[in-house]
Amino acid sequence: MSEMYGKGILKGLGVTLKRFWDTYWEDAVWLFRQVTRGERRYRSPEGIAHRASKNTRGIFTVQYPEEKLPVPEEFRFVPFLVYEEGPNGEKVMRCTSCGICSRVCPPQCIWIVRTTDPETGRPIPDPAEFYIDIDICMNCGLCAEFCPFDAIKMDHDYELASFGRSVYDKEKLAKPVSYYESIRPLNAARENAARAAKEAARLAASAKPEA
Amino acid sequence: MTAPAPVETLDLAARFPGWVTPDSRPGYSGWIVEKDKLLDFARALRDDLGYDYLSSVTGVDYLPEGKMEVVYHAYKTTGGPGVNFKVQVERRDPVEVPSLVSIYPGAEFQEREAWDLLGIKFTGHPDLRRILMWEDFAGHPLRKDWREAYFEEEFKPFKSRWPEGKFQMAEDKARLGDNLSFPAGFDPRKKTDFDPEKALYEALRQYQKTESGLETEHLLVNIGPHHPSTHGVFRVAVVLDGETIVNLKPVMGYLHRNHEKIGERNTFLMNMPYTDRLDYLTSMSNNFGYALAVEKLMGITPPERAEYIRVMMAELTRIANHVWAIGFLLNDLGAYFTPMLYAQEERELILDIFEAVSGSRMMCNYFRFGGVARDLPDGVLEKVRDLAFDRLPRKVDELENLLADNEIIRARGIGQGVLTAEDAIRYSTSGPLLRASGIPYDVRRAEPYSIYDRLEFDVACRPNGDIYDRMMIRFDEIRQSLRIIQQTVKQIPAGPIMAVKPAYQVRVPPGEAYGRVEGPKGELGFYIVSTGKSSPWRYHVRAPSFINLTAFGPMCVGQKIADLVAILGSIDIVLGECDR
Ligand code: SF4
Ligand code: SF4
Numbered sequence: 001m002s003e004m005y006g007k008g009i010l011k012g013l014g015v016t017l018k019r020f021w022d023t024y025w026e027d028a029v030w031l032f033r034q035v036t037r038g039e040r041r042y043r044s045p046e047g048i049a050h051r052a053s054k055n056t057r058g059i060f061t062v063q064y065p066e067e068k069l070p071v072p073e074e075f076r077f078v079p080f081l082v083y084e085e086g087p088n089g090e091k092v093m094r095c096t097s098c099g100i101c102s103r104v105c106p107p108q109c110i111w112i113v114r115t116t117d118p119e120t121g122r123p124i125p126d127p128a129e130f131y132i133d134i135d136i137c138m139n140c141g142l143c144a145e146f147c148p149f150d151a152i153k154m155d156h157d158y159e160l161a162s163f164g165r166s167v168y169d170k171e172k173l174a175k176p177v178s179y180y181e182s183i184r185p186l187n188a189a190r191e192n193a194a195r196a197a198k199e200a201a202r203l204a205a206s207a208k209p210e211a
Numbered sequence: 212m213t214a215p216a217p218v219e220t221l222d223l224a225a226r227f228p229g230w231v232t233p234d235s236r237p238g239y240s241g242w243i244v245e246k247d248k249l250l251d252f253a254r255a256l257r258d259d260l261g262y263d264y265l266s267s268v269t270g271v272d273y274l275p276e277g278k279m280e281v282v283y284h285a286y287k288t289t290g291g292p293g294v295n296f297k298v299q300v301e302r303r304d305p306v307e308v309p310s311l312v313s314i315y316p317g318a319e320f321q322e323r324e325a326w327d328l329l330g331i332k333f334t335g336h337p338d339l340r341r342i343l344m345w346e347d348f349a350g351h352p353l354r355k356d357w358r359e360a361y362f363e364e365e366f367k368p369f370k371s372r373w374p375e376g377k378f379q380m381a382e383d384k385a386r387l388g389d390n391l392s393f394p395a396g397f398d399p400r401k402k403t404d405f406d407p408e409k410a411l412y413e414a415l416r417q418y419q420k421t422e423s424g425l426e427t428e429h430l431l432v433n434i435g436p437h438h439p440s441t442h443g444v445f446r447v448a449v450v451l452d453g454e455t456i457v458n459l460k461p462v463m464g465y466l467h468r469n470h471e472k473i474g475e476r477n478t479f480l481m482n483m484p485y486t487d488r489l490d491y492l493t494s495m496s497n498n499f500g501y502a503l504a505v506e507k508l509m510g511i512t513p514p515e516r517a518e519y520i521r522v523m524m525a526e527l528t529r530i531a532n533h534v535w536a537i538g539f540l541l542n543d544l545g546a547y548f549t550p551m552l553y554a555q556e557e558r559e560l561i562l563d564i565f566e567a568v569s570g571s572r573m574m575c576n577y578f579r580f581g582g583v584a585r586d587l588p589d590g591v592l593e594k595v596r597d598l599a600f601d602r603l604p605r606k607v608d609e610l611e612n613l614l615a616d617n618e619i620i621r622a623r624g625i626g627q628g629v630l631t632a633e634d635a636i637r638y639s640t641s642g643p644l645l646r647a648s649g650i651p652y653d654v655r656r657a658e659p660y661s662i663y664d665r666l667e668f669d670v671a672c673r674p675n676g677d678i679y680d681r682m683m684i685r686f687d688e689i690r691q692s693l694r695i696i697q698q699t700v701k702q703i704p705a706g707p708i709m710a711v712k713p714a715y716q717v718r719v720p721p722g723e724a725y726g727r728v729e730g731p732k733g734e735l736g737f738y739i740v741s742t743g744k745s746s747p748w749r750y751h752v753r754a755p756s757f758i759n760l761t762a763f764g765p766m767c768v769g770q771k772i773a774d775l776v777a778i779l780g781s782i783d784i785v786l787g788e789c790d791r
Contacts, residue, residue, distance in 0.1 A: 008617030015613045016549060052563060054594075054602040060556050072563075074588060076570035099373035104715040106481035108369050111376035123374070131378040140484035140576045145584065146715045154570065167378065186588075 238722020317639020642733025
């Protein structure tokens with residue numbers, strides 16, 4: 001056996017040295033880019049994008065919370081309820097309290113009280129109470145996936161640390177459509193188009209018998 | 212590469228008249244073996260018919276029929292379909308079934324689990340103690356008449372959530388005290404002299420050998436449950452002679468949450484995100500195994516595009532897992548964190564892809580019955596292509612170059628913790644552990660699922676069965692996975708991603724199914740029994756981390772104590788899956 005002792009250690013040190021060197025080499029490259037194109041390596045979207053790309057070299061980490069990795073559109077954390085703004089700025093919940101989300105939720109953390117008409121006793125498609133036990137939610141996204149009214153969606157906000165138990169009520173869960181469209185533009189556009197097509201089909205179908 | 216063996220028609224009933232009858236329940240397959248003939252049957256199955264690999268042992272409680280059943284799945288390590296056989300006994304507490312440990316030592320932990328959770332007493336088992344629950348636990352939680360604390364209803368969804376879902380915290384609803392039931396004659400305020408560790412230490416003592424005439428004193432050391440090198444809350448009770456390991460017993464269950472009981476309360480779909488939490492490093496493969504099992508029962512197959520996406524994700528998972536495993540093995544060898552963090556970079560880039568596709572880096576919940584949850588978003592395929600063709604091959608070479616000839620790794624790896632090929636099969640090990648011992652057995656080739664029969668790749672195999680080979684085989688497997696990903700990126704067709712309309716209530720016909728995939732850690736199997744309701748009647752996970760540990764003790768005996776963590780690291784376990 002002709003093993004040369006110390007070779008592995010030298011090689012290992014070499015790899016580490018190369019990474020160390022790469023970090024500063026990249027810094028120099030970016031310094032050049034900063035001067036010529038105004039692009040910065042740290043605390044800038046282009047710098048973070050580069051560090052998360054296949055060409056990343058040297059330092060790889062992101063200095064959270066000063067720097068944050070952007071989240072992709074499909075990213076999911078906890079659910080929220082989508083409301084549309086009425087003509088006078090009132091909140092019109094999309095939710096019809098159909099209960100599908102609470103039935104599909106694996107850890108059963110969605111609680112919905114349906115509103116009933118005090119006179120007829122019949123249910124009104126608007127939740128009286130809507131609770132999600134955020135500490136129990138497993139962030140699976142099934143509620144958003146199977147809600148037939150696009151009324152519950154997964155949020156991008158992941159900074160939810162708190163000292164107590166987090167149970168969100170209807171107020172806390174409600175967020176405007178504009179917010180939803182800002183975090184998930186492609187999904188929202190797709191859903192709006194599908195809804196518009198459905199609406200058009202419905203109108204066409206209801207117009208037919210009269211004709 | 213092992214070619215799948217030709218499918219032979221196996222008529223066990225004709226071969227073993229009076230011992231074996233076909234299982235003729237609708238939706239079921241396999242054979243029912245007479246309890247008294249079980250040992251003879253299993254011996255003949257192994258020695259005469261060549262089914263040398265006992266993959267899974269579990270039980271089912273058929274409460275309405277008043278029966279308990281033990282279900283076995285055996286395979287040939289040369290490939291081909293398996294045989295599924297069962298023993299039925301009248302439901303009592305406890306029921307007794309002969310143990311197969313003498314024929315298939317790989318049944319040891321699985322039988323302990325079935326005893327622990329279902330109350331099936333395996334007569335002749337060398338060390339039948341509880342394994343996931345603690346020793347003085349009362350009852351067998353997977354029995355259908357056993358109810359957990361905070362029990363609400365037999366099946367989800369619970370009626371209290373809608374339409375009168377007045378929110379109540381679980382901890383307020385059932386305060387500690389009135390949700391507990393105690394066995395008859397037990398008073399929680401009284402101290403008992405029951406020593407929960409006694410059985411464990413007694414079990415260890417059985418194996419102690421004193422040399423002729425010489426009384427040697429052995430030292431008992433507990434490593435873990437909280438120890439950085441045990442990869443989680445895992446404990447090993449080791450008996451030492453000086454620094455040499457004489458015997459050891461793994462102690463697990465610290466992360467046990469009875470995944471299977473939860474799964475039997477859940478609807479079929481609800482289980483999908485729960486499978487993410489088994490081996491939380493490989494959620495995509497876990498999804499894969501579960502989806503396959505349920506799809507078998509439903510009789511559907513996903514469309515082409517979905518199959519390609521599935522395989523692509525499963526292979527990316529394998530790479531992410533293996534770089535993690537290699538990195539952590541280096542931690543266990545003392546190269547603290549530097550190689551691991553290098554390996555981690557590649558894993559991060561893969562997780563970025565998972566996040567873009569499924570919405571989560573680790574808890575992917577991406578597979579659905581009949582396809583995947585959503586199509587690949589724009590740009591993802593390019594990212595996969597960049598990784599598979601450019602970055603990962605480079606980086607894997609760099610990592611291998613750093614590690615493969617390192618003299619410390621070679622000194623501590625070569626010839627250490629050897630698992631022979633025979634033992635690897637006997638102990639039902641799977642995955643890289645089995646293949647590093649010279650057995651080229653890979654479910655993707657032995658019993659191809661999805662589109663693996665069309666993809667070109669070699670089954671990685673290394674001959675020596677030591678720590679070093681178990682590290683190197685992971686490099687080999689990463690390279691094969693890269694080959695597979697490259698093919699899927701090139702060949703992926705356009706088209707739908709779901710075979711059926713997405714639905715939250717799926718109709719699963721009555722019957723049983725065993726779906727298995729080659730997960731990064733080994734053979735991951737799901738045994739599912741459906742009664743046609745919305746929830747599975749039985750949901751069992753054949754966890755590779757758990758079963759691979761059966762060989763841990765035999766691998767360590769005779770080694771030095773310092774090698775124990777290295778051997779454990781080379782098995783690559785995740786406690787979320789092991790303890791379930
Ligand atoms: S599924 Fe949608 S509409 Fe139905 S209750 Fe849930 S959020 Fe409301
Ligand atoms: S994300 Fe999953 S766990 Fe959370 S509320 Fe929705 S369905 Fe329930």
